Amino acid sequence: MDKSMYDIVIVGMGPAGYTASIYASRYKLKNQVIGKLMGGLIGESHKVCNYPTEDEISGLELMMKMQQHAKNLGASELYEGIVDIQRRTDGTFCLTTEQGNKTYGRSVLLATGLKHRTLNVPGEQELRGRGVAYCATCDGFFYRNKTVAVIGGGDSALSAAVYLSEIAKKVYLIYRGEKLRGEPAWIDLLSGSEKVEILCNTNVTAIHGTNRVERIDLDQPYNGASSLNIDGIFIEIGAEPDRTLISSLGLETDSKGYVVVGPDQSTSLDGVYAAGDITTASNYFKQVITASSEGAIAAQSIFSYLSRQTGVRTSVETAKTIKVRV
Numbered sequence: 467m468d469k470s471m472y473d474i475v476i477v478g479m480g481p482a483g484y485t486a487s488i489y490a491s492r493y494k495l496k497n498q499v500i501g502k503l504m505g506g507l508i509g510e511s512h513k514v515c516n517y518p519t520e521d522e523i524s525g526l527e528l529m530m531k532m533q534q535h536a537k538n539l540g541a542s543e544l545y546e547g548i549v550d551i552q553r554r555t556d557g558t559f560c561l562t563t564e565q566g567n568k569t570y571g572r573s574v575l576l577a578t579g580l581k582h583r584t585l586n587v588p589g590e591q592e593l594r595g596r597g598v599a600y601c602a603t604c605d606g607f608f609y610r611n612k613t614v615a616v617i618g619g620g621d622s623a624l625s626a627a628v629y630l631s632e633i634a635k636k637v638y639l640i641y642r643g644e645k646l647r648g649e650p651a652w653i654d655l656l657s658g659s660e661k662v663e664i665l666c667n668t669n670v671t672a673i674h675g676t677n678r679v680e681r682i683d684l685d686q687p688y689n690g691a692s693s694l695n696i697d698g699i700f701i702e703i704g705a706e707p708d709r710t711l712i713s714s715l716g717l718e719t720d721s722k723g724y725v726v727v728g729p730d731q732s733t734s735l736d737g738v739y740a741a742g743d744i745t746t747a748s749n750y751f752k753q754v755i756t757a758s759s760e761g762a763i764a765a766q767s768i769f770s771y772l773s774r775q776t777g778v779r780t781s782v783e784t785a786k787t788i789k790v791r792v
């Protein structure tokens with residue numbers, strides 16, 4: 467076999483990607499994990515408290531452990547962004563990186579996760595990196611004893627507000643809905659904090675500042691004023707799939723752009739599997755543990771897929787026919 471050909475090229479360095487690599491290595495499949503940055507969105511999380519065996523761990527530390535585990539088992543890594551994937555006439559895949567390098571796989575696992583949603587209000591793009599931020603763990607440090615706003619009402623916003631309340635002087639949590647809808651444990655922490663003020667039924671309509679963020683406009687007056695003076699704004703309103711690779715492969719998606727997968731994580735294109743936040747699986751419950759389990763299922767399915775191609779019946783397939791749990 468061509469030595470530069472991987473059994474699986476895994477695109478994405480988050481929980482789905484590294485777990486798939488761990489399982490692939492155990493199946494003796496030659497695998498490569500590719501991405502621009504290790505960790506995925508969870509790598510930005512300051513605290514993960516619901517991953518079994520870890521009472522409390524930073525997202526980055528958890529991901530470093532997964533990465534080390536995958537590397538110990540033989541994963542190869544490439545730190546480059548993939549911009550194009552093409553299926554070749556012989557059924558293998560050619561992946562092209564931003565730098566123009568190429569890598570080849572007998573199968574592809576898409577585990578590219580999600581990208582941050584933006585508010586799309588005036589001033590957001592202009593002041594990005596100068597007070598407009600999308601990751602409290604990465605940028606929170608710069609706001610010691612300052613006043614910040616966090617936008618959103620899901621777990622990302624709530625956990626960011628909790629984290630920032632440990633650093634900043636004042637945190638405004640601004641949510642467009644009636645009632646915050648994250649985990650009750652986060653809501654309890656926020657309600658008990660004197661530094662945090664929660665503004666519901668409120669939208670940010672513009673962000674202002676000369677060189678840095680100075681003020682935001684609100685669509686509902688707060689204390690009689692239609693704007694709020696702040697030093698930074700953390701936009702934590704969720705994330706959505708990046709369509710670049712999905713389009714280049716022509717994969718079927720749902721109406722929101724998530725890749726439609728079967729119970730075995732297969733996509734609409736033979737030889738391409740998807741796992742993690744990018745998929746329609748796990749009842750759309752986007753957690754580290756669900757991403758990891760999708761990665762594990764995908765690796766096993768790819769093992770079966772590649773074995774079918776060579777006409778070898780795998781132990782997993784045999785076990786399925788005699789209803790044994792493996």
Ligand code: NDP
Pocket residue numbers: 511513514515516583584585617618619620621622623625642643647649702703704705751752753
């Ligand atoms: P979610 O989609 O859960 O929440 C996004 C929030 O942003 C919602 O409150 C939404 O409002 C609001 N929003 C969306 N678009 C806009 C907009 N244009 N303007 C203003 N507000 C907007 O995303 P999260 O990133 O919070 O969570 C994603 C997944 O990750 C979830 O499954 C979550 O449980 C998980 N997660 C878990 C953590 C944990 O500690 N367990 C930590 C972080 C994430 P509305 O409610 O009105 O739709």
